[in-house]
Amino acid sequence: MGEKPPAMQELQYMTWEQVAAAVERDAGIALAVTSTEQHGPHLPLGTDAFIGHQLVLSAAEGLDLVVAPTLAYGYRSRPLSGGGQRFPGTTSLRATTFISVVADIINEFVRHGFRKIALVAHHMENQHLMYEAAYEVVGPTPSGGPRVMVIESPYPPEFSPETQQAVYPDGAPPIAPPAIGLDHASVLETSLMLHLRPDLVHADRMIDDWPERVPGYDLLPIPDGFTVASGVLSGAKGATAEKGEMAWREIVGHTREMLKAEFFSA
């Protein structure tokens, strides 16, 4: 069969017979649900997609888990968590469309015969909607059929003290209600990208910025000044590949632990 392609665990790289074999041995399947969203002047629009896809690949290493093609179109960006829908480039789906896409894909996994299905978000706004998709397919009441794990936040609740200190020497960015950290395109994501895809980071454009207002609500249409002009929701300065690597290791570890706990424990 020749040489193993790079990352044979990816659905796109497998033949249907390899999928049939994976189903046969009760492998799981995971889907990253991400976004195409502005990430400031220094990070690419695919930041969520690159991180989310790599996260699922890395967390799946050593687990019998097929990785489906990452969904690079997510739910609409919101001003206080992603800059909002006034940026060119941010390309989002309506809520109803997003739910349908994820539900259709889960339904296909079920048709294939998979019984362990994981959804992993790297885009806060996908919250509830990816859950809804899973709910529409498998419902609330156990019946012995396939199970869907919904990971809306793959980050550990807390980083280790060393990582926390390295990434946020002056403390984490404040929490905007309802409880979303203003951590978009800032030091953490920038560090992760410097670790994972340094070729895509415009290091000379890593700025510190801040929304003019961080009120406890949203307004539609989005008024000027509500969306931070640069797209950076808190400081990106100080990001380094080293900090990224420290955080990455913990994020991957946390995600892998969640997958293992539910799907791959003895």
Place this chain on the structure above:
Amino acid sequence: MGEKPPAMQELQYMTWEQVAAAVERDAGIALAVTSTEQHGPHLPLGTDAFIGHQLVLSAAEGLDLVVAPTLAYGYRSRPLSGGGQRFPGTTSLRATTFISVVADIINEFVRHGFRKIALVAHHMENQHLMYEAAYEVVGPTPSGGPRVMVIESPYPPEFSPETQQAVYPDGAPPIAPPAIGLDHASVLETSLMLHLRPDLVHADRMIDDWPERVPGYDLLPIPDGFTVASGVLSGAKGATAEKGEMAWREIVGHTREMLKAEFFSA
């Protein structure tokens, strides 16, 4: 015209001519989007609806704001924020239905001529979906038309130190990812209900409980032990009407400030 009915600011109590007059003077209109959801063995299923409706009424006092009939059916309850969809009594809408209802109502407010529209949630799971409804109606880009304010979390980011100390003498309940406090049917909501609707609280059934597991993800179908059996997500013991009043005053004040800042500032 006889005696003023109780709460003439409510749309249901007004005649169409009174609404026409309100529109004429550029009044606003507010809608509470809540739930019918289990709240443990001691609180009624209408807890969110009662609190949400009263919150909008109280916050609107003194503001020129009509209060529409509260939406008592919300988006699906989730295990780690409301106990989830395995409880009898919890009566929820699909995401697509919920979005449509809220969007239709906003569209009608726009047809009436209202230009200041506020949505206020008292049910965490309505997040994003109520935003989506507003987005579908008015879009992201300002054009001089009506504005919709989306308040997904009407609670202040922090209570005053006195209130904080009174309500949570041992510290707030932990945060379940993605960042939702396990505060459902617990001391805070119970205190609020003891203040607002003591007739509906079964004081003899105010228990402390806790989910067996608070993992960083969800599972569907919802396995046994994932949903806390009692429906109480953290301790309800120690709740009092006095604590409820303290918190209530701050919640109402915070919500009123948000409404004023955007719609009723000079």
Place this chain on the structure above:
Amino acid sequence: MGEKPPAMQELQYMTWEQVAAAVERDAGIALAVTSTEQHGPHLPLGTDAFIGHQLVLSAAEGLDLVVAPTLAYGYRSRPLSGGGQRFPGTTSLRATTFISVVADIINEFVRHGFRKIALVAHHMENQHLMYEAAYEVVGPTPSGGPRVMVIESPYPPEFSPETQQAVYPDGAPPIAPPAIGLDHASVLETSLMLHLRPDLVHADRMIDDWPERVPGYDLLPIPDGFTVASGVLSGAKGATAEKGEMAWREIVGHTREMLKAEFFSA
């Protein structure tokens, strides 16, 4: 457990454990589907909601029937039965939304375990649409599962001669095709409200009015003169609380008989 709250048969006032007990003993559940609709210069927009909700509560007295939160948003008002969608204040749902809401709620009742489900309209325009919602959930062919009763018209086909004479001394208002009486916001509804909620009736504004045209068809957009300007589709003068009480007793009795015949006969 302390004092019984007012109307413990209401879902909103019950705990989930009380619902579980109701399901256990095979209680039924009823939902009033009403409207927020103009009712002339003298009646509030919540007229249908108040009457519909109270009707279900009263008809359910003595029956083992839980009463769900009334749906106060109904299908669009039509000119010849409710004044139509050009009045400010009238707040309606699209047909598709209305069907989805009612279907979702029925589905939740089924999930709770209820097997006797009643829908009761107090808004003519909900006709067919509430039926459709029930059809979508349980289908046409009996299979031993839950049953849904669809009461689109809770009024008796004929009032008793005494009531008929009292309410309509000069005869009932004419029937507009397709067979809907022009009885909106007129003597009957006004009398009912004077009986049930006199605090909400502007007695000094009870006028007689009449549509300019009562053609056998509708026109969209709604031309001027097609919608009666006042919102009163026939005379409201002569309404009294006494007439309201006479009619109310018969309406409640008729509705209770229907519920009993199907769900609570031996």
Place this chain on the structure above:
Amino acid sequence: MGEKPPAMQELQYMTWEQVAAAVERDAGIALAVTSTEQHGPHLPLGTDAFIGHQLVLSAAEGLDLVVAPTLAYGYRSRPLSGGGQRFPGTTSLRATTFISVVADIINEFVRHGFRKIALVAHHMENQHLMYEAAYEVVGPTPSGGPRVMVIESPYPPEFSPETQQAVYPDGAPPIAPPAIGLDHASVLETSLMLHLRPDLVHADRMIDDWPERVPGYDLLPIPDGFTVASGVLSGAKGATAEKGEMAWREIVGHTREMLKAEFFSA
């Protein structure tokens, strides 16, 4: 151009250039919305479609009104007005589908340039849903654009005394709530078919029948005995082509008058 085809006013028989010319001279366009529904053992499933299509053709005679292909699939049959959805042969659409079909067709008429659009039902269950379709396209508020006339009941409110006496010598069939006459597949429709399509009437199977129960509500699933077994909702005996002709003339006249009053008056 050769001989004029039979019924050149029908859209299906016209070329696009003839339609362009009709639009140019501000002709109207009419659509019959009917059903494929059981009509007892003696009438064909196309009864509504044949009558509805012919009615629009006859009413349009002499008016500048194009007749679109009749929609032969209508909203679901209901037990007390059409026998309900347990009969084989009855072929109906979901409410949402029906609304979409009618709305799409109206939208196309608008694209063609028509400004006078008429919908004519011959199937009671299409009520509200065909109205909704028109509403979705043109909305409630006049703006100088195309107008849609919605004729849900093309029959005159009352027949002339002679016709009334001829068709119903013993009085009309009773009215089932909400106000729909039990006139399905009975003497009136049978007489109309004997007049219009005698080749399709099984005269030897014209029976009298009656639902076992005519309650003021519906039940789903439809219990046995709720749907009349024969499909005849009141007596069909006594039907004659002569009675049919008398009624037909008045029905056509009434429908034509409605069309003229709104679209073709000076």
Place this chain on the structure above:
Amino acid sequence: MGEKPPAMQELQYMTWEQVAAAVERDAGIALAVTSTEQHGPHLPLGTDAFIGHQLVLSAAEGLDLVVAPTLAYGYRSRPLSGGGQRFPGTTSLRATTFISVVADIINEFVRHGFRKIALVAHHMENQHLMYEAAYEVVGPTPSGGPRVMVIESPYPPEFSPETQQAVYPDGAPPIAPPAIGLDHASVLETSLMLHLRPDLVHADRMIDDWPERVPGYDLLPIPDGFTVASGVLSGAKGATAEKGEMAWREIVGHTREMLKAEFFSA
């Protein structure tokens, strides 16, 4: 029972008892899915509907196959296969509506008890969408339930050499990508109509025409010059009833063979 109506195999002409009998003996049912679409200056808008309906009737002759009312509203016309949506008269459905209509009808056939269901298109644009409708109802995996045959192209892959020579003495019209012959309203369809419905052909307007451009793609909005002005996508001159009859016999035969092979072979 009197004289047999013309074409008793049509659902519209049958009573529900005749349908019940057909189901009982395991008859099939067929639905033509066609269009109302411009066919040049010489053919009527109903060309697809007339041919499609007659094709199903003729192919069904001698087979135990009920013919449902033809769906005369199809999916949107496209410029390079039907002239596109800029012609007045062309009356099409959205894709979602079309799928819903066909799915609803199939669902009803299933409810009747039919187990052999055939869909026959005479409108290229219905491709995939009619397939989707069948898929939504019966799914991909055999389970012993009803089967749906989807005939998107009822024409034989090749006509006999004699017919080919007669119809296309100079060769068939070119194929526009993706592989659709430019055969709309041209010699073949015109000949078929001269054979089947000569009363509806404007023989004096049978012209030869050709799109200005036949690119390998579509453009929206449809630019001028992209849609052929006359609506004839290739030559109509030379059409005769004799050629139509030759082709018709082969088309009917081919369709009947397909139906027999799957549903009526021993």
Place this chain on the structure above:
Amino acid sequence: MGEKPPAMQELQYMTWEQVAAAVERDAGIALAVTSTEQHGPHLPLGTDAFIGHQLVLSAAEGLDLVVAPTLAYGYRSRPLSGGGQRFPGTTSLRATTFISVVADIINEFVRHGFRKIALVAHHMENQHLMYEAAYEVVGPTPSGGPRVMVIESPYPPEFSPETQQAVYPDGAPPIAPPAIGLDHASVLETSLMLHLRPDLVHADRMIDDWPERVPGYDLLPIPDGFTVASGVLSGAKGATAEKGEMAWREIVGHTREMLKAEFFSA
């Protein structure tokens, strides 16, 4: 800014400011709509996605055209063009979902300010549905707004004689009605993959296969024997990277010519 990333024309690699600049200079944007579909035992499930994405990138070279993230989930595979929906691994969307996704993405491109939008399929089943999405957004009638180019078949109508001879020395595979070549996972696609992604081709499993039946219709559910067991719809043997390169050059050239003709001609 450091080194230019590999393929800066991809939306995912750009910052929002780079997109804003592209819009400013009136660049176009292209989206490949592909599939995750079985391609026999020797080609990966991502075959359409890899080829489609690379095709758009290559065709866009030298044109001012941004390339959006490829849609790797397409409409359902059909037995006679892609093997159909009984293969594990094939992961498809419902028609309605697919239309919504593509329409949402186009709408976002329009919001960004793009005026030249191209959709390029590499999956035959996406036909009509991607057209519908574009139609829903921009409609049929030119109005000076953005234009959408819909390339459902990016292959040239005919290859050059040399390529034709090299790829199909024994002639092209037969055409299955309605006019789709049985060219799935066969010599052409295999050669293309050997040229583009040889690391993903299992050369030892390149077999010749053929559907048992190639009827002129489809059947649902898909019977055994209707779907070719291997997933190869015609011979894959004889595929070489050299043949792939010959065909690729012509496919890229043809697609580029189409894009240039419409969007980038002087």
